[in-house]
Amino acid sequence: MPNLLKELKELLDSRAFERRQVVLSSGKTSNYYFDGRKVSLNPKGAYLIANIICDMIRNDNVNAIGGLTMGADPIVGAVGVAAFEQGMNMSLFIVRKEAKKHGTMRLIEGPALQAGQRVVVVDDVITTGGSIIKAVQAVREVGCEVVKAIALVDRQEGGAEALLEMGVKVEAIFTAADFGL
Incomplete structure (x- = not known):
């Protein structure tokens, strides 16, 4: 995994970080912006992320993995493909920002989660933890156990601590400090 981590770090550093003043979704001002989708939507980036996360959850007896859209x-999506290739049996889910107003009126998309399932919640970045917290609350309402939350990058701005207070362990692949930020 060390080579995968090194390659992912290089991709994130060159493609996902913009070092400039920006206002984040939390309303805070920052001297950099991180857009993980610039790497997670790249074939090589998706491959690296998926295999690293599969390694991170391999021994956690996980039934499902998902997060907030x-x-x-x-x-x-990438983890699902890698998990299948590696013989890891799990389902995938996406939590909507709000429940559909028509059709199924679901908040959580994908195969129905069942009470007692062990799930991992993922996101590209954690700042205040808001997105992951929303996903955690949604799956807990179904009765799932959140094994851990995984983020590509933890901005180290209190999100991991907020999740820990909710009883959710956070594992970031990288922190802002890893990129000199």
Whole structure:
């Protein structure tokens, strides 16, 4: 996995970070912007992310993996393919920002989650933890156990601590400090 991590770090550093003043979705101002989709929607990036996450969850007896749309979508799809190739049996899910107003009126898309299932929640970045918290709350309402949350990058701005207070362990592949930020 060390070579996968090195390759992913190089891709993230060259494609996903913009070092400039920006206002984040949390309303905070930052001297950089991170857009993980620039890597998770790249074939090589998707491959690296998926295989690294599969290694991170291999021994966790996970039944499903998913997260809040949009940051989680490409990660979830890529992990699903890699997990299948590696013989890891799990389902995938995406949590909508709000329940559909028509049709199935679902908040969680994908094969129905069942109470007692062990799930992992993913996202491209964690700042305040808002996106992951919303996904955690949605799957907990179904009765699932959140084994852990995984982010490509933790901005180290309190999100991991907020999730820990909810009883959710956070594992970031990288932190902002890994990129000198």
